[in-house]
Amino acid sequence: MRPALVLLAAAVALASPLAAAAQDADRPVLTVYTYESFTPDWGPGPRIEAAFxxxxxxxxRFVGLDDGVAILTRLKLEGDGTQAxxxxxLTAELVPELKATGLFAPSGVDLSALTVPGGFSDDMxxxxxYSYLAFVYDAESVANPPTSLAELVSGDPDQKIAIQDARTSTPGLGLLLWMKAVFGDEAEERWAELSRRILTVTPGWSEAYGLFTKGEVPIVxxxxxxxxxxxxxxxxxxYRAAAFSEGHYLQVELAGMLRTSRHPELxxxxxxxxxxxEFQRVIPTGNWSLPAAPTGEPLPEAFGHLVQPSRPLEIxxxxxxxxxxxxxxxxxxxxxx
Structure with a gap:
């Protein structure tokens, strides 16, 4: 290659990444706070990012935090200075508390396509x-899984369970509400009884489920x-979900726009x-949950083998x-x- 052509080729090679960088700099950045299991390669985040x-x-850009309740805590701390x-x-039971912060703005989204059990209506x-909370057990370690929340509470204290913190985790908060929905005024007494079985209380879902799949606890x-x-x-x-006769607590996951967003229309x-x-098709095998709106295709066959709660519980x-x-x-x- 002639020297002049070498210099030209080098200039083009140098200019290409600079041009790409300049183009990227012109693109608005939309920052989404979410929970940490949403963002890895095996989670739904990368596929949703590419599609959007x-x-x-x-x-x-997704920012992974500990869990859903931790997202709310982070936003309260950051206030109007948040980058999100x-x-x-977030989850449906937190909506009044979320609105009380004054941090969120109306979504302007038509919710008529929703297929969430019991329906959902909100302007923000x-x-x-959505999914239902359950205690998942290792069938190679647990021969007789509990058939009710009461049976789990009073079960063998040598057969340990892992749960999540109600102050930082959405499933942890969900269990708090599940216990209250089933036991009412006796909830504190039942928590004391259940404490004999609890090996650990983790900040979020990922830590607890990781202990379970590593064989350190047989029920999670x-x-x-x-x-x-x-x-x-x-x-x-x-690995199977235990079906509980009293019912299973319904958890509906939500998103909302921050009032201080730099790109509100986006x-x-x-x-x-x-x-x-395009988004909802990712949910079943990306977030391993049930889609909140039509996907245009049937759910995978494995979803037909799941526990179907006879009684959805909500407060x-x-x-x-x-x-x-x-x-x-x-x-x-x-x-x-």
């Missing part, structure tokens, strides 16, 4: 998936949909995008807001913390 960036002309445009991974928050608080992952990805039915586009088939969000601190204090006393 293909239509938005933006750079979608969207918070994804958009559901993106998770979701009815969790066994689908093991069936589809590992080809095993070893944030609203993302919230609307969550209800499209109205306004009641949760009024009593969450009180019920959390009961939980702490019951666990001796």
């Amino acid at each position: 960036e293909a239509v938005c002309g933006c750079d979608l 445009d969207v918070a994804l991974g 928050f958009v559901p993106f998936d 608080l998770s979701y009815t949909t969790s066994p689908a992952y093991h069936e589809m990805e590992e080809g095993t039915d070893r 944030a609203r586009r993302f919230l609307a995008f969550m209800l499209t088939p 109205p969000a306004a009641e949760v807001e009024a009593h969450r601190a009180e019920w959390t204090a009961e939980w702490l006393r019951g666990l001796g913390r």
Whole structure:
């Protein structure tokens, strides 16, 4: 190659990444706070990022935090100075508390396509998936799984369980509400009874489920949909959800736009995008949950093998807001913390 052509080629090679960098610098960045299991390569985040960036002309960036309740805590601490445009991974029972912060803005999203059990209507928050809480057990270690929450509470204290912290974790908060829905005024006493079985209380879902899959605990608080992952990805039915006669607590996951978003129209586009088939198709085998809106295709066969709760349990969000601190204090006393 002639010297002049070498110099030209070198200049082109140097200019290409600079041009790409300049182009990237012109793209608005949409920052989404979410929970840590949403963001890894095996989670839904990368596929959703690619799908949205293909239509938005933006750079979608997920920031993984401990868990859903931790997202709310982080936003309260940051206030109007938060860098988040969207918070994804909050739950329906937190809506009144979320609104009380004054941090969120109306979504402008049409929710008529939702398929969430019992329906959902709100001007600020958009559901993106749902599931039911369940205690998932290792069938190679647990021959007789509990058939009710009462049976779990009074079961063999030598057969340990892992749960999540109600102050930082959405499934942990869900269990707090599940216990209250089933046991009412006896919840604190039942927490004390259950404490004999608890090996550990983790900050979030990932830590607890990691202990379970490593064989360090035979039963873990998770979701009815969790066994689908093991069936589809590992080809095993070893890990199963115990069906409880009193019912299972329904958890609906939401996202909302921050009032201080630097890109409000883009944030609203993302919230609307969550209800499209392109987003919802990722949910079953990305987040291992049930889609909140039509996907345009049937669920994988493994989802037909899951526990189907005969009785969905919920406590109205306004009641949760009024009593969450009180019920959390009961939980702490019951666990001796």
